[in-house]
Amino acid sequence: MTATLGRPARAVAAPAPAARMRSSAAITTDLGADGRTRLVRLRSEAPQVLRPARPGPAPPLAACPPAAAHVWLTAGAAGPVGGDRLTFQIDVGAGSALLLTQVAATLLLPAVDGALSRTEVRITVAEGGTLIWMPEPIIVASGADHVTDVQVELAADARFVLREEVLLGRHGETGGQIEQRLQVSRAGRPCYRQDLALGTPDAATPAISGAHRASGSLLVLDPGQAQPPGVRLPGLAAVLALAGGGSAVTALAADNLALRRHLDAALRALTGTPTEATTRRTP
Amino acid sequence: MNRSNGTSSSTRALRLGVAGPVGTGKSSLIATLCRALADELALAVVTNDIYTDEDARFLRSTGVLPVERIRAVETGACPHTAIRDDITMNLIAVEDLEQGFAPLDLVLIESGGDNLTATFSPALIDAQLFVLDVAGGGDVARKGGPGIARADLLVINKTDLAPYVEVDVERMVADATAARHGARVLALSRHEPASVRALADWVRELRGAQLAGRHGPVDPGAPAPHVHR
Amino acid sequence: MANLAALLLLADSRLPAGGYAHSGGLEAAVAAGLVDDVASLEHFLAGRAATVGLLGAAVAAAACRVTAAPQGHRAAFTALDDALDARTPSPAQRNTSRQLGRQLVRVLGQVAPDPRLGELAGQPHHAVALGAGAAVLGLDARAAAYAYLHESVAGPAAAAIRLLALDPFATHAALARLRARLDRLASRADEYGAGTVADLPAPAAPLLDVYAEAHAARTSRLFAS
Numbered sequence: 001m002t003a004t005l006g007r008p009a010r011a012v013a014a015p016a017p018a019a020r021m022r023s024s025a026a027i028t029t030d031l032g033a034d035g036r037t038r039l040v041r042l043r044s045e046a047p048q049v050l051r052p053a054r055p056g057p058a059p060p061l062a063a064c065p066p067a068a069a070h071v072w073l074t075a076g077a078a079g080p081v082g083g084d085r086l087t088f089q090i091d092v093g094a095g096s097a098l099l100l101t102q103v104a105a106t107l108l109l110p111a112v113d114g115a116l117s118r119t120e121v122r123i124t125v126a127e128g129g130t131l132i133w134m135p136e137p138i139i140v141a142s143g144a145d146h147v148t149d150v151q152v153e154l155a156a157d158a159r160f161v162l163r164e165e166v167l168l169g170r171h172g173e174t175g176g177q178i179e180q181r182l183q184v185s186r187a188g189r190p191c192y193r194q195d196l197a198l199g200t201p202d203a204a205t206p207a208i209s210g211a212h213r214a215s216g217s218l219l220v221l222d223p224g225q226a227q228p229p230g231v232r233l234p235g236l237a238a239v240l241a242l243a244g245g246g247s248a249v250t251a252l253a254a255d256n257l258a259l260r261r262h263l264d265a266a267l268r269a270l271t272g273t274p275t276e277a278t279t280r281r282t283p
Numbered sequence: 284m285n286r287s288n289g290t291s292s293s294t295r296a297l298r299l300g301v302a303g304p305v306g307t308g309k310s311s312l313i314a315t316l317c318r319a320l321a322d323e324l325a326l327a328v329v330t331n332d333i334y335t336d337e338d339a340r341f342l343r344s345t346g347v348l349p350v351e352r353i354r355a356v357e358t359g360a361c362p363h364t365a366i367r368d369d370i371t372m373n374l375i376a377v378e379d380l381e382q383g384f385a386p387l388d389l390v391l392i393e394s395g396g397d398n399l400t401a402t403f404s405p406a407l408i409d410a411q412l413f414v415l416d417v418a419g420g421g422d423v424a425r426k427g428g429p430g431i432a433r434a435d436l437l438v439i440n441k442t443d444l445a446p447y448v449e450v451d452v453e454r455m456v457a458d459a460t461a462a463r464h465g466a467r468v469l470a471l472s473r474h475e476p477a478s479v480r481a482l483a484d485w486v487r488e489l490r491g492a493q494l495a496g497r498h499g500p501v502d503p504g505a506p507a508p509h510v511h512r
Numbered sequence: 513m514a515n516l517a518a519l520l521l522l523a524d525s526r527l528p529a530g531g532y533a534h535s536g537g538l539e540a541a542v543a544a545g546l547v548d549d550v551a552s553l554e555h556f557l558a559g560r561a562a563t564v565g566l567l568g569a570a571v572a573a574a575a576c577r578v579t580a581a582p583q584g585h586r587a588a589f590t591a592l593d594d595a596l597d598a599r600t601p602s603p604a605q606r607n608t609s610r611q612l613g614r615q616l617v618r619v620l621g622q623v624a625p626d627p628r629l630g631e632l633a634g635q636p637h638h639a640v641a642l643g644a645g646a647a648v649l650g651l652d653a654r655a656a657a658y659a660y661l662h663e664s665v666a667g668p669a670a671a672a673i674r675l676l677a678l679d680p681f682a683t684h685a686a687l688a689r690l691r692a693r694l695d696r697l698a699s700r701a702d703e704y705g706a707g708t709v710a711d712l713p714a715p716a717a718p719l720l721d722v723y724a725e726a727h728a729a730r731t732s733r734l735f736a737s
Contacts, residue, residue, distance in 0.1 A: 183714070190598050196716035206546035207537070207559030208717045215718055236544070238725040243597035243606060250601070250718040335732045357736035359533030360674050369528035371615045 020115075021077075021084040023048050027100070029069055029129075030093035037069040037096040046076030048086060064132050068097035073135065075104060082111025082145060086119040090131065092158075097130035105136040105167075110143030110176060121150040125158035137165035137216075137256050140199055144176030156187040157223050161271070163263060165216035167256045168199050175199050175213070184221065191244035192219065212236070212252040214259035220270045221246035231269045237262040239269065296327070296387035297490045298377055300366065300403035302430055303414030305396030308440040310338045312414060312482075313391050315473045317347035319483040324388035324490065327352040327380040329373060331365050331395040338393060352384060362395025370407040377407070388490060399428040405500035410489055412436040413503075415459075421450040424459035424468075431459065433503035436467050436485055443472040518649040522642070523659040525666060527623075530615040534608060535671035535735035536560060536664065540723035542675045543730075550679070553672050554686040557665040558693060563717035564605075565664035566697050568639035569657035570712050571596055573705025575643025576656035585631040589640055591709050596637045599714040602721040604728035606637075608737040613641035620645045643705075657701035661694045671735055 025048035028041035044050045053070035080086055092098050108117060125131050140146065154160055164182070169175030177199035184192040196215075203209050227247055231239040235258075237251035247270055251262035301309050310330070317326055326348060330338040332355055339355035342348065354376045358365040365373055377390050392408060394401060403411045413434035415423050418441055424431060431437055437459050445452045452470050459468045469485065471478045492498035525531060538556065541547040547556045571592050578588035600606050613636040620629055620641070626648035632641060639660055646656035669687050673680050704712055727737060 181714075190595070190710065192601070193598050193714040194601065194716040195714045196718070202559055202562045205555035205559030206541055206552055207556045207720050208563060210546055210719055217718075232729065236719065236722050238602070238722045240601040240721060240725065241603045242601055243603075248601045250721050252718055252722070334734055357533050357733075359535075359671070359736060360734045361532055364532055368526070369530060369532060371528050371618050372530040372533065375615060375618060 021047070021079065021081070021086075023080075023084070023086045024089075025050060025073075025087070026089040026091075027071060027098065028091045028093065029096040029098050031067075031095035036067045037098065039069050039071065040093075042071070044076070047079050048088060049074045049076040064099050065097045065130060068099050068130065068132075070099040070101070073100060073102045075106070078107065079109055080106075080117040080119065080146070081109045082113070082117050082143075083115035084117045086117075088119070088121045090121070090123045090133075092123075092125040092129040092131045094126040094155075095128040096126075098132070100131070100133045100135075102134070102136040106138045107170075108138060108140045108144040108146045108176065108178065110141060110145065114143070114145065117144070117146045119146070119148045121148070123150070123152040123160075125152070125154050125160055127155040128157060129155065130159040132161040134161075134163050135165075137167050137214075137259075138178065139167045139170060140176045140178045141170055142173040142176055144178070146176070146178045147181065148178065149181045150183070152182075152184040153188075154184060154186045154221065158186070159224070160184065160219065160221045162219045163216065163267075164218075165214065165256060165259055165263070166198055167259075168213045182219070184219070186221070186223075186244065189244075192221075192242060192246075192248070194248075209252055212254060214253045214256045216251050216253075216259045216263050218249040218263050218266055218270075219246070220249075220267075222271075225271075231266070233262060233266055233269075235262060237266065239266055296325075296377075296381055296390045297410070297486075297493050298390050298392060298408045299486065299489070300392045300394065300408035300411035301414060302366070302394040302401055302403060302411055302434070303396070303438075304398060304419065307396075307414045307416040307419060309393050309396065309414050310341050311473060312438065312440060312471070313393055314342060314345045314347050315479055316391065316482065316486065317342075317345075319479055320389065320486065321347065323487075325384065325386060327354075327384055327387055327390050329354050329356060329376045329380065329390065329392045331356050331358050331362050331373065331393060333358060333360060333362050333395040338395075352380065354380060358395055362397045363401035366392070366394045366401065366403045366407060368404075370404050373407055389486065399423075399426065399430060402430045402434065402503040405502045409493060409498065409500050410435040411503070412438055414438045414440050416440040417442055417445045417450040417452060417455065418448050420448075421455045421458070424455050424462055427462045429503040432463055433466070433501070435489070435501065436469060437463060438482070439468060439470050441472060442470045442478070443474050514652070515650045515655070518651050519646075519655045519659060521623075522646060522649060522651065522655075523662045525663075525670065527619060529612070529619045531612065531663060531667055532670070533735060534612070534667060534737045535675065536564075536668040536737065537720045537723040537727070538668040538671050539675055539733060539735045540727040540730075541719070542672075544723065544726075546719070547672075548676065550682045550686050553669070553676070553678070553683065554689065557668060557686065557690060559717065560668065560720065561661060561665050561690060561693060561697055563715040564720060565661045565694075566701055566715055567596070567599055567713055568609075568642075568664060569660040569698060569701030570704035571637070571639035572643035572646065572656040572660040573653035573701050574709065574712065575640045576647045576651065576653040577643075577705055579628050579644045579647030585628050585644075589632050589636060589644070592640045592643075593633055593637050595709050595712050596639065599712070602724045604724040604737065605721065607728075608724070609637045609639070610635040611736075612638035616641040616645060620648065624648045653705045654698060654702040657698045657705065658694070661697055661701070665690055665694070674734060
């Protein structure tokens with residue numbers, strides 16, 4: 001986490017529209033002597049509240065080792081709202097595995113003064129580690145202006161699965177703007193970088209997202225798994241075999257249900273994961 | 284002209300272009316040539332397809348050559364551009380085949396079916412044959428054009444169909460020979476072994492002349508006035 | 513601008529480098545029903561310029577600077593090819609880009625022979641080859657960016673005339689309306705080209721990715737991409 005973002009901030013339960021919330025959350029895992037993943041650090045700060053899942057059988061994700069820890073991200077407050085700055089640090093230790101899921105969708109709301117809100121996520125996955133991050137959709141309310149900046153550093157044999165879904169506008173809204181920046185390096189070499197701007201005039205062109213409200217992606221980087229050849233998806237969705245290994249799925253749809261169907265179908269094809277694994281369960 | 288970039292002279296095959304209007308039997312002629320020559324010459328084929336990879340698939344399906352020796356060039360709906368004005372895609376395809384299957388003796392380049400004016404650039408091929416068929420009408424040969432008049436060989440194909448389309452093959456050959464000022468015209472039917480042998484012999488002689496340094500490309504000349512792009 | 517004649521040569525669609533066989537995803541966009549008239553074509557071209565156009569122009573500008581440097585060409589070209597690989601998730605788009613790059617190098621080898629072109633990869637990305645070509649023709653990085661941006665919209669616009677029943681004058685008028693946008697993008701690309709490889713932009717275009725893959729899987733098509 002960068003120094004400028006690390007300023008401690010108190011949780012604010014119900015921010016006034018102009019309040020600038022700073023939230024910093026963190027998870028660190030390592031591999032315990034019993035061969036199971038331990039949560040050695042779990043730092044929450046509203047609206048980013050982290051809860052370990054109740055002990056139980058491992059989630060039925062083919063890519064998820066049985067010894068994984070499972071953490072839920074829940075919202076301790078509304079937002080983020082324009083002007084807010086959230087940071088999230090995830091460090092997956094050598095040989096450990098973390099499944100991170102979210103209880104509910106994130107709703108991005110505008111500031112009265114139109115200020116930008118920002119979420120910065122910094123991730124490291126050490127040798128033999130696995131991170132599977134399946135957040136719920138980000139809903140961009142009209143007037144919201146948000147940047148999500150995710151930077152991932154993977155060890156040479158680390159595994160990483162990430163789903164991202166964006167829905168422009170609540171029911172009946174056209175929605176605001178969001179830029180999702182994602183960059184991944186493996187063993188110090190950049191291997192994937194995409195900056196997706198949605199809700200802008202350019203994005204609404206038939207080269208980027210057209211009139212589709214819902215767009216999403218799924219990144220599956222698993223050096224131990226060969227790229228499945230020729231996975232074809234129906235509709236405006238594609239499985240893309242990346243130059244540096246692994247696959248990215250990109251999909252556009254009229255709504256989030258259709259989008260999730262695309263991404264679930266792709267996840268099944270790429271990892272053999274049953275659909276229900278990605279849907280929400282009570283923490 | 285230096286046309287050998289990318290391919291050393293030791294791996295340089297005879298590059299033979301096959302042009303002619305749609306439906307005159309270019310793919311079939313190439314399959315016929317491959318069958319006739321496969322035992323004595325190392326061969327490869329480049330097709331130039333307009334809308335599909337139909338020609339490449341046809342040739343692959345005939346089994347006359349291993350499929351990897353047949354390359355399809357996609358021409359963006361512009362077959363004459365790909366063989367005349369902007370030959371880079373075809374040149375790369377030919378050079379890749381010559382390097383990948385060295386030493387090759389003969390690379391056949393099939394143009395996408397076009398009109399009577401489309402001919403190969405001399406920077407792409409060493410010789411070209413132009414294919415007409417009797418079904419296109421006996422008077423086509425008289426109409427001339429650079430391909431008919433000055434290709435290294437004019438083939439009048441499907442002579443076995445002549446009785447059904449009321450074409451006098453001898454007359455058509457005579458007209459074509461006149462249009463070509465006496466240059467060679469070959470009446471071909473794949474059902475007539477003698478005509479197939481004559482075609483194969485022509486290719487053998489050409490390859491022999493090339494190896495002996497006695498053959499260089501002759502340009503049939505510019506197409507009829509034509510604005511493109 | 514210096515060397516205007518060289519820029520016109522490089523950006524001319526008649527340069528025989530095989531660009532005419534590509535529609536830049538337009539054929540698939542038309543097949544998907546998302547482009548069907550001049551207005552939707554203009555939007556398509558604007559989005560294309562802002563994404564693959566900007567990225568390629570930035571890389572072309574960077575490649576031009578690298579080529580003009582006294583040494584280190586090969587490693588710098590490789591770094592730019594890698595950067596484009598990481599920023600181009602669609603394998604069909606990567607293939608097309610490297611095919612166009614190889615064809616351009618094949619042409620430049622005779623049009624503007626220069627030992628630095630030999631330092632390019634066997635199949636460099638199109639933008640890398642274009643930037644190097646601009647440099648050997650004596651052009652600066654901004655000119656390289658312009659050449660890439662021009663081709664990123666002019667190629668699909670030419671393809672549109674064959675794919676759709678469009679008035680060619682109206683189509684060219686749409687291209688003309690993009691001039692100010694291309695000017696802005698060329699300036700940004702030029703700035704990126706002066707920065708580090710790590711800071712090159714990575715504008716995503718999910719529909720272009722989807723189109724590219726769908727098109728590559730078709731057996732019946734007019735254009736190669």
